[in-house]
Amino acid sequence: MNKKEVAKQYITHLENGNIEQVIALFTQNGIVDSPLYGIKNANDFYRELNSDTSTSELYVKGIFEEDHTNSIALYFTYKWTLKNDKKVEFDVVDIIEFDNQHKISKLKIIYDTVTARKLVAEL
Template sequence: MNKKEIAKQYITHLENGNIKQVVALFNENGMVDSPLYGIKKADEFYRELNSDTANSELHLKGIFEENDSSSLALYFTYKWTLKNNKKVEFDVVDIIEFDNQNKINKLKIIYDTVTARKLVEAL
């Protein structure tokens, strides 16, 4: 699979709550840098996110990739229903860094956390 195909799989698995499949896209040292959850190993981050989530809807707006780069950017809208049924919607940019096996080495999540932070803290 190429990087764009992996990125599309990531979006699909995340939306469907398929955490094992999301984590399988990462290498064994894969890390996630999240504005809400901090920097964590991928499996730890996605387990925590999943435990806070009742439902997710992701709408991909674009995938941006430079030639000869090991990174790409995903731009999408995230409609997030937390386990207490509170809802928040925001635009997200994920910067994905791949290793030479096309496994995700690092994923940096970028979005405005003003509303989401308050809701997660209330869980």
């Protein structure tokens, strides 16, 4: 798969709650930098996110790729229903860095956490 195909797979697996498939897109030491959960290895991050999540709906607004880089940016709307049935919706930009085999080595999540932070604290 090329970088754009990996990014599309990432969105699909994340929305469907297929955590094992999401984690499989990462390198063994892949990390996620999240404004809500901090910096964690991908395995720990997605398991924690999954334990806090009832459902997710993701709507891709754009995938941005520059030639000759190992990065891609995903821009999407995230409709997140938490385990306690509280809902929050926000726009997200994920910056994905790949290794030479198109595995994700780092994913940086960028979004406004003002509402989500309060709701996650209530879990």
